[in-house]
Amino acid sequence: MSAPQWVTPVDPDAVAGTAEALFRSTFGGAADGVWTAPGRVNLIGEHVDYAGGLVLPFALPYVTVVAVRVRNDGILHAVSTHTGESWHGPLDDVAPGHPAGWAAYVAGVVWALRRSGHLTAGTGFDVAVHSTVPVGSGLSSSAALECAFALAVADLAGLPTDDSGRRQLITASILAENEIAGASTGGMDQSVAMLARPGHALLLDCRGGATRHVPLDFDAAGARLVVIDTNAPHRLVDGQYGNRRATVEKACADLGVATLRDVADVDAAVAALSSPAAQRVRHVLGEIRRVREVADLLDRGRITDIGDALNRSHASLRDDYEVSSVELDSAVEAALEAGAWGARMTGGGFGGSAIALVPADRIDAVVENVARRADTAGLPVPQFLHAEPSGSAHRL
Template sequence: MTFLEGGPALAEIHWHPPSSPESAARAEALFASSFDGAPAGVWSAPGRANLIGEHVDYVGGICLPLALPQRTWLAVRPRTDGLLRLVSGQCPEVWQGAVRAVRPGHPRGWPAYLAGVVWALISEGLLPAGFGGVDVAVHSDVPLGAGLSSSAALECALAVALAELFGSGSSLDTAGRSALVKACIRAENEIALAATGGMDQTVALHARTGHCLRLDCDSGAVDPLPLPLDANGLVLLVINTNAPHRLVDGQYRARRVVVERAARLLRVPTLRRISSVQDAVGRLAALGEDDPELLRRVRHAISETARAGAAARLLVEGRLAELGPLLDASHTSLREDYEVSSLELDNVVDAAKEAGALGARMVGGGFGGSALALVETAAVPAVTEAVLAATEAKALPTPTFLHALPGPSAARWS
């Protein structure tokens, strides 16, 4: 059954992800055509949508991410000569480099995320110092540049593969997965030079089917919260604007620098330690700080964490349909205070709400990418039609749609 009968053409709706056997087979086929022999196995990790709590993972805030059914698949085989050989279905030319040559800023592009994982696992003592290298072939069902954490899916799939191939029996228990989260964050921050927080890696490695996570980025606590969308007649619709976002062009890092400066001025480890926006503004004013940009960034960081906490309470109480106003307020804050939205994102959010979505907001790093809408099941055709019409009217890229069903964490397939 599809909810989209009478709506947009099914070719425009990625309502169901590709099957796991098909995706795993594509990774294996790419491995066979690129390298001699067969892989030692195939592993995968999910993309991510974040219900609410955007741009607060690096300020100690609360966020509610969930794993998407779309996954990144890696066929992996160990080597003994100290080389990394990497190939992707999106970039079929094999990249090759020495393990010992990996360093901040090298390699560049997508290989940095995989090479960085190897570097970080060695640095954290989770791989031997004399690690012999690895061959990796990548097939991804997670849309690239859509703000759905394709990079963390790439990192975490390899981390799980290497943990199974080289780790102890406890490598993938809860504590072991938390250690892999730390390594993957280091890979992205220190080798790929993307100043992201740890939300994406945490959900990729700790996700639970049918749940989102309440991630407390101050304490590190990770608590699964049931997200029974179907039972409540609701759909989380991810709308990919197909306007690619870029997190390494300085915009993401610039905002992180501002909020970290605010924390230093306020003499707190993170802005999570500030009780309210009013408290922060008053204390900054007492220090003679009245920079409008700094105050806007701080207002978002503190208010977004409060919204995420409120959303978590609604989920605990089973009041999913009441999430809409929180999603709307989140988008307003991201657009006006954090200034990370875009014409394409604002357009699809506005169109979805006007067509009956209970709430909608941009999701991910911003500057393009995707939005998320909470929609009653019966309203999905009207919402998708309205979004497509609004983008066509403004001559913007044609969006595509994903059904955000909360899926499982990174794991071995074969």
């Protein structure tokens, strides 16, 4: 087995330089500016954002950068270092499913801002994209792209970018992902990309949009949070994510509530539903309780005590929500075996990433055991990322 593969954060100025170089080589001349937004990891609160639940994500030191220049012909021309592909076309033609692929997340933002009356029809953009957020890892590379570009558009169009303005950009980014890209995700990813604060997690109430910054100082606790990218395929648009969301929405209708947050008697609600809806609802309601539990522990500085809640979250996602995978289960089990306080899958599931809360002096042992277990089982080679609570989207 080769040495574990760490993905080291890249200095934002270096990331910006790559985007600017691509811009110049593609479009000639300089961009009007460069903007960045982070990927994210969710500490706890999975598959509850679209159920009106509570989530507790934080921004990562892995970012997407966009170099952008305004044009006055209503055309979008977007290029990316990731695929080497570009998209060029009239923004008037943007519609659900068009354009396809990564360009949908860029074009969709303009479509949403035009639909809400925040952007005039004649405005177009040249865009060059470079990212250090691993694509397909469940760390929200799509929201990082949406939010970096949304902030760029807002700055260039003179739209407000204070807290209220950022919340409007969050709404536009969610619409882009739901309506144009066709991914039925909730609003957690966009919210943390726009509102994150260094050294904190973001407690987001997805029912009303209220937020609170919760202190998260791993160094003070002698702890580390490791992100384990399993390198297993991670797909949110193949029907599985949408199926879970549809089941939750139907359960709400059957129970006569607007969201599952409105359920007063958990046991009665679960008993009133048949499988698999009963299992899905049990996960959502239990996960919301676990988010409250973890936030309370963090408020009291008890980071090392949240491990049990992380473990229970994974078991629920694996057994009741059925969104884990052999790669995710392997990573979680290996981390715990090597001394992690807690571990769980994170993100939408069906592949992607796991997290492990680890004593600082056990990090090498945990990482090596996760890699060894994957190698022995013939699973994809995982890679490991540093999870340091970072800041939100901004202009560089």
